[in-house]
Amino acid sequence: MVRKAAIVGGNRIPFARSNSAYAQASNQDMLTATLDGLVARFGLQGAQLGEVVAGAVLKHARDFNLTRESVLGSKLSATTPAYDVQQACGTGLEAAILVANKIALGQIESGIAGGVDTTSDAPLAVGDDLRRVLIGLNNARTVQDRLKALAKIRPGQLVPEIPRNAEPRTGLAMGDHAAITAKEWRIGRAEQDELAVRSHANMAAAYDRGFFDHLVTPYLGLARDNNLRPDSSLEKLATLEPVFGKGDPDATMTAGNSTPLTDGASAVLLASDEWAAEHGLPVLAHLVDAQTAAVDYVHGGEGLLMAPVYAMPVMLARQGLTLQDFDFYEIHEAFASTVLATLKAWEDDAFCKDKLGLDAALGSIDRSKLNVNGSSLAAGHPFAATGGRIVAQLSKQLHEAGPGKRGLISICAAGGQGVVAILES
Amino acid sequence: MAVPPSPVTILDAAPNLGALYTKAAFTARGRGGPLPDTHLARRAVPVDPAHLAAYDRECGFPLDDVLPATYPHMLTFPLQMVLMTDRAFPLALPGLVHMRNRIDVLRAVRADEPLDLEVWAENFARHRSGATVDLGATVQVAGEEVWRSTSTYLARGATAPEGAPEADVEVTVGDLERPVATWRIPDDAGRRYAKVSGDVNPIHLSGLTAKAFGFKRAIAHGMWVKARALAALSGRLPDAITIDVAFRKPLFLPSTVTLWTAQAEGGWDVAVRSASSGTEHMIGTVRPL
Structure with missing residues (x-):
């Protein structure tokens, strides 16, 4: 049996900059609160689900069974199994793929995929x-x-x-790796700042029109992501000093066009169409396909965050789709320069032929379809929670756009890894 | 017949419990007479998020926006202490034993709601070893009662007034067949909870200070044991609940104890017993309201 898993909906707590609103909250506190918010939203009190899969990137030794412990403290039935996954910033999306695959195979009928991270209550x-x-x-x-x-x-x-926030094998901060890639692809300061301003503006507008009402549950006094700057402007961002690629007179990456350390959690409810119908729940979208890839950023000369670039053509070929066959694109904004380098690589004939083994470039995308409700530069980026935020957000956007709409997700992760996925309403 | 309204005294700030314990020690003698009908109150008290986080951590509750059922006691207990240390209160505070505590949560109380607190004393009653008194508390949000509690204290050797009713300190639980958890409680548990709750009663702080009051070692706070038992049921309780516990034998520190739970009447029966001897420290019922 192979069927497409349905995305029923999602829930997250507002994301908070490190050592702010959630300074006292542990990963387990945040994940439990997020699960309970999802339970409340979809009437799952006491429900036994097929599986809950989640993870955290920064994890205390005592949290070896973080997801199961969170389930036991939540309003879900204690007989719901759970396990932890960790694929750096790909964790949340990978968790959704794992749950979706079990649903696709008929091994489970319903499940929750999630992720959580705290940089405030970090393990020493x-x-x-x-x-x-x-x-x-x-x-x-x-x-x-x-x-x-x-x-x-x-x-x-x-x-x-x-x-x-450094790579064990290179000793370089992720931002410094990204700065190398930005320089290689000649990503300018202005275009990075523009992307950041658009992210803030898009997310602020999405909040204002109530888009996040059914995606976010207030937590510890926070109702919106406290990194969000609706009044962010090119003029303000232009005043910031570079923080990555220091020593390079042409350094472009600032605190404004890079994500800050963030605390938060997210969860997505997935199910078979039958289970959703039985429970009177909506289907926002289906998870159609997914692909991971990894690059040798240590000795192989590829950029640390470029793996999604490699994953994409594999998945597109399998689905018989082109990069242009999508109505919405969600490219995780770890850094503005990462998004721009990713797009530039897909547009580059030589790179697509030599590195990706394609006949020609994948081509460019319609930028007005990119991160239409804001992304990590605005919301912040609690590593493992980002995937769940994006899956829920894109599913809702696709559902609003009507049936048959396609969305593409691309997430880069530490260790030179990348996860991409296709959703369809 | 019209009941004359009880006088309500409104306090502007949370009282200092350390000072009250000192006052209690020096004013223990020469007490007697009926219960005062004073009500003490505080208005629009905000919950301090940092304090709530510390309380949650100490008791094992997850940190979220709804107050644990036992949390409002952190705010009402200091007022009750003011009442009990006032010279008009007939029983001496040193030696008072917390026998029973019942909490009703009428609805989920959010941490961002300003709380109106009111406490009083009532039910002077006869007990085979002395007399008991109930310290009542109610918490309102914008005129709606959301939480109330009754703490029953025993004063050994004290005499209840003529015609006082029999004390009601019993809580009945069904068969609790299985221990579900083992808690290794360290010897600083009393000091840690004292820091969070402000309840610096010497019997909880150290072996030496406890000995001065006739205990062989420091003993755990009853309300901490109750809170921990409730925290163990996190996620399994409705918003509106009654938690009624009886405190039995003192829980000496350090100790290894076991938590026993069983489903009963839509809620839970619980017990906390010594892991080695089975001595019962606390039994209680948790029921939907």
Whole structure:
């Protein structure tokens, strides 16, 4: 049995800049609140669903079973199974693909895909040297052994390791990787700032027309994403100093055209058409297909965030579609330059032939169909929660546009990975 | 017959519990007489989000926008302390034992709602070891009662007034067959909850201070045990509920205890018992209202 999984709807809490409204909230707090919001929206109190799949990128060791623990604290039935996934910023979309695939195969009838991240309540780890000493201490049987183990502690080891937004193999911040790609593709400062302003304006307009009323549940006093700047302008953004690619006199990436560290959570309800009908629930869209790809950004010379560029033609070919066959595009704005480099790569004949193995460029898209309700530059980007935000948002947009409309999602992720998907109303 | 209205005194700020415990210690002697009919109140009290977060963390509640059923007690208890330490209150605070606590949540109370609080004392009653008194509390939002509670305290050796009714301190639970969770409660549990709740009663703070009041070790706050048991049922309760618990034997710190739960009458029966001896520390019922 293969059928297309339906997207019934979504829920998220407003996203909050790091150490602001959600400074006291843990990943489990936010994910539980988000699940309960979804439960309330679709009348799922006490319901046993097929599966809940979610994850977090920054995760405490105690949260090894984060999603299951959140389900147990939620209003869902305690007999709903759950598991965690982690694919960096691709987590949320990957979770939706996993749930959709099980529905497609008839293994489950309904499921929730989600993601959560906090950069405020981030895990601190003890350094590797101290960790080994402490494990030795724990294993010591006699007082003498314990003292011996303790004697190995050096003052320098007592400084905890704070998680950094850096690639383990390159030591570069993600933004610095993106800055390399921006320079390679000659992405200008002005076009990045323009994309950022449009993201804020689109999202503010979407809030104003009530588009997010059925997608967002207020949390801890926040009703809208607090990174959203409806009055953002090119003039204001032009005053910001570059923060990535420092040392380069032509650096273009600022705090205004890059996403800030953000806290938040999102969840999407997926089901078979039959399950949705039985429960009197709407079907906003179907998940048609998905593809992941990875690039060798360490030694292979490809940009860290360019993997979606490679995933896209594989999925398009499988579906017999061109890049232009879509009514809406959701390209995750990790950085404005990432979106622009992605589009430029698809427009580039030489790149599409040499790197993607195509006969010609995928071509350009109608920019007025891109991120029409705003994206991560406006909402912020709580890593694992972004995929759920985009799937729910695009599904609703497609549903509003009417039946038979197609939407394309592209999300880049740390580790040189990318996830793309097609939704259809 | 018209009942004369009780005098209501409105306080502008939350009282300092440390100062009240000190006052209580120095004014314990020479008390007696009937219960005062004073009502103490605070108006439009906002919930401090940072305090709510600290309370949630200490008791195991998830952080969200709805107050845990036990949270309003954080706001009403200090007022009750003012009432109980006032010289007009007939029983001496040191030695008062919290026997029973019933909370009714009439509807979900949101953290952003300003709360009108009012507390009073009532039901002076006879008990085989002394006398009991109920400390009542009600919380209103814009004139609508959303929460109320009754805390029953026993004063050993005290005498209830002539003709006082028999104390009602019993809570009945059905068979609780299985322990569902083990809690390892550290010896600083009393100090930690004292920090959050402001309830710095010496019997909770350390072995030494507890000994001064006749306990062999520090004991856990009853309302913390109740809150933790309720937190264990997070996600499984309707908005409007009654939680009625009886506090039995003191829970000495540190301790390993077990939580027992069973579904009953659309809600839950709960018990907290010593993991080793089975000594019952708390039993209670949680019911939809």
